[in-house]
Amino acid sequence: MNNNLKISFANINNIHDIIIIQERLPIFTEKQLVNVLNDENRIILIAYSDNIPVAFICFAVLVDHIDIINIVTREAYKKQGIASRLINELYKFGSSKNINKFFLEVRITNTAAILLYEKNGFKKISTRKKYYTNPVEDALIYEYINI
Numbered sequence: 655m656n657n658n659l660k661i662s663f664a665n666i667n668n669i670h671d672i673i674i675i676q677e678r679l680p681i682f683t684e685k686q687l688v689n690v691l692n693d694e695n696r697i698i699l700i701a702y703s704d705n706i707p708v709a710f711i712c713f714a715v716l717v718d719h720i721d722i723i724n725i726v727t728r729e730a731y732k733k734q735g736i737a738s739r740l741i742n743e744l745y746k747f748g749s750s751k752n753i754n755k756f757f758l759e760v761r762i763t764n765t766a767a768i769l770l771y772e773k774n775g776f777k778k779i780s781t782r783k784k785y786y787t788n789p790v791e792d793a794l795i796y797e798y799i800n801i
């Protein structure tokens with residue numbers, strides 16, 4: 655459990671920190687981040703531990719639900735409950751907008767993410783065969799209804 659965590663809404667000034675958090679993972683390019691952060695329907699929550707950028711969650715706010723686009727914790731800060739804290743903040747954000755339904759898709763082999771989502775209430779609702787490329791893999795579709 656990381657007790658020195660501060661979570662806030664990211665803006666254009668946080669782009670460098672988001673790139674630092676991604677480390678070697680090919681998630682967002684700088685240009686894509688500019689687009690995300692200029693889109694009022696896509697939001698990034700960023701977590702700092704003692705002012706060091708350590709994790710973020712990116713999600714899309716739709717009419718009646720929220721789609722999680724990505725969630726990442728830096729290697730040295732994993733397994734401290736940080737991603738769960740971000741998901742919790744996401745649920746609070748949803749409540750503030752009267753949205754209680756959340757969806758996501760995840761690679762079938764991504765055990766850490768699957769266990770994270772299941773621990774935070776997500777239930778598997780379907781599978782999309784060969785949805786991902788490089789490598790080709792099925793996607794699992796998960797849903798959480800916050801009641």
Ligand SMILES: CC(C)(COP(=O)(O)OP(=O)(O)OC[C@H]1O[C@@H](n2cnc3c(N)ncnc32)[C@H](O)[C@@H]1OP(=O)(O)O)[C@@H](O)C(=O)NCCC(=O)NCCS
Nearest residue numbers: 725726727732733734735736737738760766767769770773
């Ligand atoms: C998935 C990820 C975001 C988890 O971040 P994290 O901050 O380490 O997660 P937490 O510490 O909040 O873990 C919460 C729970 O998730 C599960 N979990 C997280 N990492 C795990 C791992 N390596 N192996 C097994 N379970 C894991 C556990 O159930 C854990 O609870 P526990 O610590 O009580 O056992 C992180 O591993 C990551 O950045 N992965 C690469 C990016 C990615 O794949 N994102 C998902 C894309 S869909």
